[in-house]
Amino acid sequence: MRFPAENLSDIERIFLIRMGLTKASVYDGSGMRRSDAQAAAKKVGAILISGASPCKAEGHRLRTRKGHCAQCNIIAVDKLKRYYSSGYVYIAFSGELNSCKVGSTTDLKERLKRLRGSSYGGVADWVIYNAINVDSAALIEGQLHLKLDGFKASGEYYFDGQDFRYPRELYNISPSEAWIFLLDLAQDSA
Numbered sequence: 001m002r003f004p005a006e007n008l009s010d011i012e013r014i015f016l017i018r019m020g021l022t023k024a025s026v027y028d029g030s031g032m033r034r035s036d037a038q039a040a041a042k043k044v045g046a047i048l049i050s051g052a053s054p055c056k057a058e059g060h061r062l063r064t065r066k067g068h069c070a071q072c073n074i075i076a077v078d079k080l081k082r083y084y085s086s087g088y089v090y091i092a093f094s095g096e097l098n099s100c101k102v103g104s105t106t107d108l109k110e111r112l113k114r115l116r117g118s119s120y121g122g123v124a125d126w127v128i129y130n131a132i133n134v135d136s137a138a139l140i141e142g143q144l145h146l147k148l149d150g151f152k153a154s155g156e157y158y159f160d161g162q163d164f165r166y167p168r169e170l171y172n173i174s175p176s177e178a179w180i181f182l183l184d185l186a187q188d189s190a
């Protein structure tokens with residue numbers, strides 16, 4: 001069986017444990033063409049491929065779905081893991097700005113507290129208009145930002161506790177319209 005992968009070495013198993021992953025994140029791509037293995041892994045939602053051609057540096061045979069050596073590129077693995085882990089994609093609304101903010105989180109309550117506490121975009125009247133729990137929260141959030149690109153709004157710098165930041169996730173769109181965009185994306189990915 002190619003998924004979940006059964007052909008893992010002890011070192012690879014330990015690597016997975018260290019990364020907080022299980023073999024359910026790994027597709028067995030041994031003997032397959034790289035592009036075929038990548039497509040098959042994507043289909044089942046695996047972020048790693050085992051039995052790949054050895055990496056040049058250390059001879060590792062675990063690759064990310066994007067083709068990086070997993071064991072040499074912990075950051076890439078972490079990024080994929082975050083991208084494809086479940087969470088909420090939310091639409092927040094400020095009446096004062098008449099704008100939406102979209103984002104993803106695993107903790108809506110905490111996120112709302114932070115939006116208000118940091119005065120995201122220069123205002124503190126944020127409410128969560130709606131949110132949906134999805135398998136790949138950061139991925140869907142990224143797709144939503146692309147969809148909403150034409151609605152981008154400007155806002156004031158805010159302090160996130162460490163730095164002053166520009167609010168890059170503000171949109172001049174009604175929350176109900178933004179929500180329809182989000183539902184479409186969530187449906188496509190289901």
Ligand SMILES: [Zn+2]
Pocket residue numbers: 055056057058059060069070071072
């Ligand atoms: Zn390597």
